[in-house]
Amino acid sequence: MRDEDKPEIRKLPLFRDMTGENFETLTRAAYAQSFPAQLEMIRQGEPADFLHVVMEGTVELFSGWRERETTMAVVRPVSSFILAACIKDAPYLMSARTIEKCRIVMIPAKDLRATFRTDPDFAMSTISELASCYRSVVRHTKSLKLRSSRERVAAYVLCQSRLTGNAASFILPMEKRLLASFLGMTPENFSRAVKSLQSDGVAVDGMRIIITNFEALEAVAGLDALIDGFGISGELNSA
Amino acid sequence: MRDEDKPEIRKLPLFRDMTGENFETLTRAAYAQSFPAQLEMIRQGEPADFLHVVMEGTVELFSGWRERETTMAVVRPVSSFILAACIKDAPYLMSARTIEKCRIVMIPAKDLRATFRTDPDFAMSTISELASCYRSVVRHTKSLKLRSSRERVAAYVLCQSRLTGNAASFILPMEKRLLASFLGMTPENFSRAVKSLQSDGVAVDGMRIIITNFEALEAVAGLDALIDGFGISGELNSA
DNA sequence: CGAGCCATTTGATAAATATCAAGTCGTGCC
DNA sequence: GGCACGACTTGATATTTATCAAATGGCTCG
Numbered sequence: 262m263r264d265e266d267k268p269e270i271r272k273l274p275l276f277r278d279m280t281g282e283n284f285e286t287l288t289r290a291a292y293a294q295s296f297p298a299q300l301e302m303i304r305q306g307e308p309a310d311f312l313h314v315v316m317e318g319t320v321e322l323f324s325g326w327r328e329r330e331t332t333m334a335v336v337r338p339v340s341s342f343i344l345a346a347c348i349k350d351a352p353y354l355m356s357a358r359t360i361e362k363c364r365i366v367m368i369p370a371k372d373l374r375a376t377f378r379t380d381p382d383f384a385m386s387t388i389s390e391l392a393s394c395y396r397s398v399v400r401h402t403k404s405l406k407l408r409s410s411r412e413r414v415a416a417y418v419l420c421q422s423r424l425t426g427n428a429a430s431f432i433l434p435m436e437k438r439l440l441a442s443f444l445g446m447t448p449e450n451f452s453r454a455v456k457s458l459q460s461d462g463v464a465v466d467g468m469r470i471i472i473t474n475f476e477a478l479e480a481v482a483g484l485d486a487l488i489d490g491f492g493i494s495g496e497l498n499s500a
Numbered sequence: 501m502r503d504e505d506k507p508e509i510r511k512l513p514l515f516r517d518m519t520g521e522n523f524e525t526l527t528r529a530a531y532a533q534s535f536p537a538q539l540e541m542i543r544q545g546e547p548a549d550f551l552h553v554v555m556e557g558t559v560e561l562f563s564g565w566r567e568r569e570t571t572m573a574v575v576r577p578v579s580s581f582i583l584a585a586c587i588k589d590a591p592y593l594m595s596a597r598t599i600e601k602c603r604i605v606m607i608p609a610k611d612l613r614a615t616f617r618t619d620p621d622f623a624m625s626t627i628s629e630l631a632s633c634y635r636s637v638v639r640h641t642k643s644l645k646l647r648s649s650r651e652r653v654a655a656y657v658l659c660q661s662r663l664t665g666n667a668a669s670f671i672l673p674m675e676k677r678l679l680a681s682f683l684g685m686t687p688e689n690f691s692r693a694v695k696s697l698q699s700d701g702v703a704v705d706g707m708r709i710i711i712t713n714f715e716a717l718e719a720v721a722g723l724d725a726l727i728d729g730f731g732i733s734g735e736l737n738s739a
Numbered sequence: 740c741g742a743g744c745c746a747t748t749t750g751a752t753a754a755a756t757a758t759c760a761a762g763t764c765g766t767g768c769c
Numbered sequence: 770g771g772c773a774c775g776a777c778t779t780g781a782t783a784t785t786t787a788t789c790a791a792a793t794g795g796c797t798c799g
């Protein structure tokens with residue numbers, strides 16, 4: 262693992278507060294690996310041996326059942342994923358594949374578990390991280406159960422705008438088919454939902470979204486802090 | 501709070517491993533309260549001041565958005581709920597109401613947070629609990645996104661059967677309309693889904709479910725450890 | 740530059756699910 | 770016991786969403 266990786270990882274809320282010594286031990290046991298695009302690096306059901314940290318590239322977390330598949334999250338640098346499985350020493354509930362070429366740091370789950378047993382600050386960070394992740398999934402589930410696909414798209418567009426400083430225009434951060442799957446709909450349905458939002462202040466140009474009428478869009482989206490989670494500190498995590 | 505409550509709470513995985521002294525401190529600050537049926541005891545959006553523990557009765561966790569409402573979980577004795585909100589000192593993401601008369605022990609969130617800062621064993625239990633809750637929601641989300649409503653009902657029936665020692669017959673543990681909402685469908689749709697499963701080995705008599713053909717039902721349900729979570733130790737929690 | 744590939748869009752249609760409206764049934768309360 | 774209420778069911782219908790099939794269009798790679 263590169264020298265410049267360590268300070269990046271150290272900045273993560275999960276690792277920020279632990280002792281320097283423990284951080285050193287943990288990262289000494291870790292190693293970095295590069296993966297080409299479209300590689301399935303984690304298969305659901307396998308034992309969780311490593312906490313993964315994306316340093317570069319984009320990772321899709323997805324799950325399959327029978328012939329179906331759904332995107333659970335899209336992870337970007339610098340964030341960790343599949344923490345819960347590592348902690349429980351249980352099988353991964355999700356698979357992971359690279360969307361583009363990635364560099365991933367892998368921290369042995371065994372060392373992780375050993376560390377928060379002895380480092381109270383790390384234990385605290387882990388608690389906080391897990392609670393955030395939990396709340397994040399709950400919010401997403403609420404969105405799935407309470408909103409129609411059109412409303413979910415509207416809410417997503419507005420949220421992205423907020424993340425870009427309330428920009429009226431931004432580029433979608435991932436392929437539409439991934440986004441559609443994440444939002445719980447087919448690509449066709451997503452496409453039509455966006456189109457139907459033209460009458461409510463959304464224009465599209467390829468990957469670019471332009472909000473032409475915030476008020477109208479907000480009326481459709483019905484943003485809610487308890488679903489969309491903006492403005493609540495430390496709750497940006499997704500896995 | 502009653503004397504006989506303490507040992508019951510102490511048995512929970514969350515409190516099992518902490519020091520006796522800390523447990524005493526925590527429960528001294530706590531108090532029990534009785535609620536009549538159909539009382540909304542927690543409203544989503546309010547600050548999370550107390551960890552709740554159901555001692556008697558049944559509690560529904562639900563969320564609302566616009567005029568819609570959905571059941572997120574149903575909690576029975578003896579379990580805690582809304583741990584994550586307490587930890588993050590953040591607003592509740594879900595509301596809670598009593599299904600029937602309840603006795604609830606309420607532990608101040610402030611004391612909780614103070615305790616796992618000083619008690620490493622309690623911190624460990626909290627980590628484990630949160631990781632389980634997280635995985636539980638992820639599994640439920642997978643079920644919602646990957647299965648049709650009919651398949652969800654089939655899977656639910658089989659899971660309940662397993663929980664009853666693979667009994668061919670059991671009583672539904674909650675009203676059908678609650679179950680329907682929890683499974684992400686309308687009561688009408690639930691009713692029809694059950695009926696349509698008659699041809700796949702499910703019979704109904706009021707609240708009683710009778711499985712007449714396990715093989716056929718399993719073929720529909722496609723039970724999966726990574727969704728239905730059976731057999732994975734310590735992963736029964738839901739909130 | 741051109742060919743092919745793949746994501747996206749669009750259209751037509753089907754399936755799943757929700758909604759509305761009665762009607763049935765059981766249960767609790769007077 | 771009988772009444773009233775609410776849950777559940779059933780039917781008819783509307784809406785939402787998915788599926789299948791066929792363009793379109795951008796992009797990469799030779």
